[in-house]
Amino acid sequence: MSEPQRRFCKTPCEVELLSVGNELLLGNTINTNASWLAAQITILGGTVTRITTVPDNLVEISKATREALGRKPQFLITTGGIGPTFDDMTFKGVSKALHLRLRLNREAVRMIRNHYAKRFPKMKISLTAPRLKMATFPSGGIPLSNPVGTAPALRLHVRRTEIFCLPGVPTEAEAIFKESLSNEIRSRVGTSIFAERWLRVRGVMESSLAPVIDRTMTGMEGSGRPRIELHFSISAPNSKRAKEALVGAMSDIVNRLSDLGAKTSRIP
């Protein structure tokens, strides 16, 4: 088996996630939005470079937004804090970070009105202040329709970064991601694709794996963890190259492990 070649291709699509919500910092809620989004973005060929979680606090949201933009990711995706109550302040925080005015967005108002008209066709729903709050956008912001909830999402272009603010409710965040965001990421990534494989290792101690993994990994970028389950991942310009690199690295490590007396099996 020849040495696997260095085929890792740095994708040009870096994404930061910013999760907003006290419930995440109180430990009441596990941040499944972040892992769901990260998995989707990874599959599309993008790279999630950092995930930050902050409370429902104007200053913290604003600071974290500014810090993230300073790292110049292609996308900044926030979740949470775009509902009607006083503690929903993501739009306000983004505005503060960018010194933008908050304005009632007509298109967003129309979306909210339509949502209520559809959901409660026989009721007259008045657009109260909390409902209009959901349509109060940083100037320049574009509303994205929420196919399964009330609050429209926000899209805002800032220098090098596209900001997307999604709701915190997972079904809503997921629906809007699929409808309005995944294509954006796909087109930014271009033809780069992501591939991964798992390998189970038995009959060898964790720390004995370390030199083997080090040796193989110098031949291929990726992540391998000494947890008896090894994970191989790659982003490459096309699926043929990705597969070749993965298969090469895996064969190599399987050979080295078998020299150590370990048994390996692929995890489907």
Add this chain to the structure above:
Amino acid sequence: MSEPQRRFCKTPCEVELLSVGNELLLGNTINTNASWLAAQITILGGTVTRITTVPDNLVEISKATREALGRKPQFLITTGGIGPTFDDMTFKGVSKALHLRLRLNREAVRMIRNHYAKRFPKMKISLTAPRLKMATFPSGGIPLSNPVGTAPALRLHVRRTEIFCLPGVPTEAEAIFKESLSNEIRSRVGTSIFAERWLRVRGVMESSLAPVIDRTMTGMEGSGRPRIELHFSISAPNSKRAKEALVGAMSDIVNRLSDLGAKTSRIP
């Protein structure tokens, strides 16, 4: 029912969490360590102010560590990246952030040796380079024994902050937290305690709740989300005060909601 009084007491114990691991950014692994730690810290009366997730990358770990220390939390708890393989680089990242030298820590070597002697009493285990890597600490670091795994954790005092670096394996992180960290947080918090209650609301639309919540929340700090389930939380100097404030705020909101025709029930 009288207005609930402003009894929220800012605890002096702020904690930042730094999660290290490619698997979290690839979306393969949900960050349950962060939510488990956040829940424990909250119960102890501490406040988790931010959670940051970075990849297994020296520069990123170092940057995130420096940024977190700049916010001067009482505690910075990292998880992940302290094992034997090349991609475990939390100790190196912390050293880089603080311009500290890495040194072989004798006490940590002893812990690792004991771990192997206990786990494999009949085998002669040599302390290979990857195994010694787990004992290579930033100078000034104190090893904390890992009751369920190999890699010792690290404790390091830096100006205003106590840094704790825990393993990424949840059972190990949890065991070390309970054995070596929870008492530290408890003693820092002093007598402040945390209490919370949940309330289920039926028969009223989400956005109709907003004004009611806003009104009650100006009388009490906490978090209330318009998800039909409302969450009330408070940190107070003692449990009597915490209970009074919670009961006051809940009675108040129940009354206001009943005026709107909503039905409420406590979630045990």
